[in-house]
Amino acid sequence: MGGENISKINSFRIIGQGINNFLYPLKFLSLMNFLEIESRWQRFWDEKKLFKVKGDRKKFYVLEMFPYPSGDLHMGHLKNYAIGDVVARIKFMEGYDVLHPMGFDAFGLPAENAAINYNIHPREWTYKNINIFRQTLKKAGISYDWEREIITCEPNYYKWTQWLFLLLYKRKLAYRKKEFVHYCENCKTVLANEQVIDGKCERCKRPVVKKEFEQWFFKITDYAERLLKDLDKLRGKWPDNVIKQQENWIGRSEGTIVKFKYRDIFLEVFTTRVDTIYGVSFISIAPEHPILNEILKYSNNKSEIENYIRIALNKSEIERKTQKKKTGIFTYEYAIHPLTNEKIPIFVADYVLYDYGTGIVMGVPAHDQRDYEFAKIFNLEIKPVIRPANGDIEDIIKEKAFEEYGILINSYEFNNLNSETAIIEITKKLQDLGLGKKAINYRLRDWLISRQRYWGCPIPIVYCDNCGIVEIPENELPVLLPEKLEVWKPIGGYSPLENDIDFVWTNCPKCRGKAKRETDTMDTFVDSSWYFLRFIDPHNNNEIVNKELERKFMPVDLYIGGVEHATKHLIYARFIYKVLYDEGIVNYDEPFENLFTQGLVLKKFYWDPINYKTVDEEFVIEKNGKFYHKETGIELEEKVEMMSKSRGNIVPLSNFLEENGSDVARIAILFAAPPEQNFEWTNSIVNSAKRFLTRVLNLYQNLEFNEEFEDKKLLSFVHKKIKEVREDISKFKFNTVIAKLMEFLNFLEDYERKKTVQYKFALKIFSILLAPFAPHISEEIYHKLGYENSVFENRFPDYDENYIIEEEVEIPVQINGKFRGVIKVPINSDEEKAFEILKNSEIYEKYLKGRNIVKRIFVLNRMLSIVVK
Ligand SMILES: [Zn+2]
Ligand SMILES: [Zn+2]
Secondary structure, three states: OOHHHHHHHHHHHHHHHHHHOOOOOOOOOOHHHHHHHHHHHHHHHHHHOOOOOOOOOOEEEEEEOOOOOOOOOEHHHHHHHHHHHHHHHHHHHOOOEEEOOOOEOOOOHHHHHHHHHHOOOHHHHHHHHHHHHHHHHHHOOOOOOHHHOOEOOOHHHHHHHHHHHHHHHHOOOEEEEEEEEEEEOOOOEEEOHHHEEOOEEOOOOOEOEEEEEEEEEEOHHHHHHHHHHHHHHOEOOEOHHHHHHHHHHHOEEEEEEEEEEEOOEEEEEEEOOHHHHHHOOEEEEOOOOOOHHHHHOOOOOHHHHHHHHHHHHOOOHHHHHHOOOOOEEEEEEEEEOOOOOOEEEEEEEOOOOOOOOOOEEEEOHHHOHHHHHHHHHHOOOOOOOEEOOOOOHHHHHHHOOOOOOOEEOOOHHHOOOEHHHHHHHHHHHHHHHOOEEEEEEEOOOOEEOEEOOOOOOEOOEEEEOOOEEEEOOHHHOOOOOOOOOOOOOOOOOOOHHHHOHHHHEEEOOOOOOEEEEOOOEEOHHHHOOOHHHHOOOOOOOOOOOOHHHHHHHOOEOEEEEOHHHOOOHHHHHHHHHHHHHHOOOOOOOOOEOOEEEOOOEEEEEEEEOOOOEEEOHHHEEEEOOEEEEOOOOOEEEEEEEEOOHHHOOOOEHHHHHHHHOHHHHHHHHHHHOOOOOOEEOOHHHHHHHHHHHHHHHHHOOOOOOOEOOOOHHHHHHHHHHHHHHHHHHHOOOHHHHHHHHHHHHHHHHHOOOOOEHHHHHHHHHHHHHHOOOOHHHHHHHHHHOOOOOOHHHOOOOOOOHHHOOOOEEEEEEEEOOEEEEEEEEEOOOOHHHHHHHHHOOHHHHHHHOOOOEEEEEEEOOOEEEEEEO
């Protein structure tokens, strides 16, 4: 958590204290009221089938990222769903045909691990959690159309995940390759590049190593350029930081491929600095590079090299990138420099990463710091070929590499060119020689999708001795994951499905001979790369989605989720969607029109830095602003972090709902901070929300309306609030909407003619404006006014500018220092507006007409002073 978050929290605290000043003598309604009200209106909505897709209006598809059903749903989750629910309900009230579905991302490693711990089947564990999640979400009253629920581990869903795999296979976008890949020895499975964070396993946070496996890949690199270019379609509609992260992840760079001849083959290097090519004094190759097999044939220190490679591959990527002393080994083999024909020594070095460029680096010690450090260790020549415009290159390279652009030296016919020109000219020359070309490199790698795990979607492929790799025909899908399997324990290196002989051995769909099934399962990110499409037509057994329905409902108009998905899920989903577009299955090539990334819900906890654990609040005592363990006396650290199981600072949603109801939770979350910001969950925000909603309920008790009376001020106030609420909603400022509704409530409470029909109108508008935010209580108060339909069957109110009476202030006008009268202006008018009004006044006629104004001084709502000649 950086400083930024803390300042946000502080600014929130100030708001929070603000609400507490509303302290108000309350007849607290009992808790039972909230809970009874909520379940009653949930039944009402269900019976009315209020939130089902109607099919006859303009659509709006709002979707929150679906959860992985593990652990407890907590306030962080609710924030995600509450934001989506507010939008869904507003759009519903604006007359849209709203699609707002929910489902479960149900395959995955945690189910398997939990199953091992508790000795139950992963399916049982998963469905138990799904039932709890569903119940909790229903209790929260989120307006989902539950008839559309999808569960990714259901055969009627994963049939289409398998179909998708076959589509990619058909389009040559799924392929099998033996390669060194990231492997987590703790989770006993391979990981995609995207699942390795700072060299560590995303799930268990342990360093990962490299192992060689035959694996399935999706060729996402074929789409690199489009994934990058089409970000332009999302600019302004997706958060800038997500777009930036995707750009960096795709990582496009322009440069040159240079070919160094080695015996009968070429070692290809990608460089963005071909202007430094005359400074090459060695070549180094990543230890996992397959070309090493070729070099090892000739190298006279083969076993030492193999040993070096083995050690290097057991290091984590982060270790390789950050180790203080570069390591490497000379192969005693040489390549030929393409321009000078010099012999260049070849090294294996683990600071070269196979994932970047070609996995082979041309070492230019004078102009690359890592190469410089490597050259120092192995006593290689440091030959300057670029000089700075000012300063002495020889002096610089005594200390470090000179990495900037400059003027070429020691470079034959290219001497005296600047770097930019030299890059173009040298590339041309290499191209003429057939030893290089201009090239574009992407950091993006193909997506490794096979996992040696049980609880995932089976890959619909068999291996036949006669026919090779054979895909399962579409009409035989799904390939069912065997359920009877008793052994889920990972065996390391291959899938537990290998244990199920009946599953493994089958007949080849082509020749009907004996064939062995693929036993790896798919990365769960494949399951979630297309689920949003299935919600449109979840029960279709004949096709992945009906085209007509797809045309009506896609793309998702608003997708809401955590920013941590910026590079994984959100890149995979865009890729898969483009493949579906190319196949003509969908009508547009971006799945998510708008993206909203919500902030986190943080919670304070006390950390015991000696025993590395969180201490329960009841054991914490405070002394002079410091915190100690009541029994051990250990000084504790007070921390505010995102809710997480490992920190023990979760506020479980189901408990909270049982104690306080859903509307309290929603108002607390939405009022605490703007939705995109982090905020700290405290008792004080919960109490504020409770107090507010209790006051709302109290206001609507014992109502009676029998007076006719027109109050222009009341009408003006109501229309003004509608206007403000609408403006804030359009900017996603839900916290200030609630602040305005609190002002509205104050006004209604203090209003003097509570028996008038116009006051009833004000109460009705208030109930409708509050409805998307506190739906249950709004339905309750709306019915207290005597209405029988749902509050959501009202159009979300619009304001009429004509009703809004602008409040005016009188401001004194001074001319050359003398008071000359006052003008009436709308409150908070700016200088231009005030001057315009002055121009139409008597003061202007009398003192200013035809005179030369040299200066105006304006103080908001206070004074207008004019100097004339
Ligand atoms: Zn792991
Ligand atoms: Zn066959």
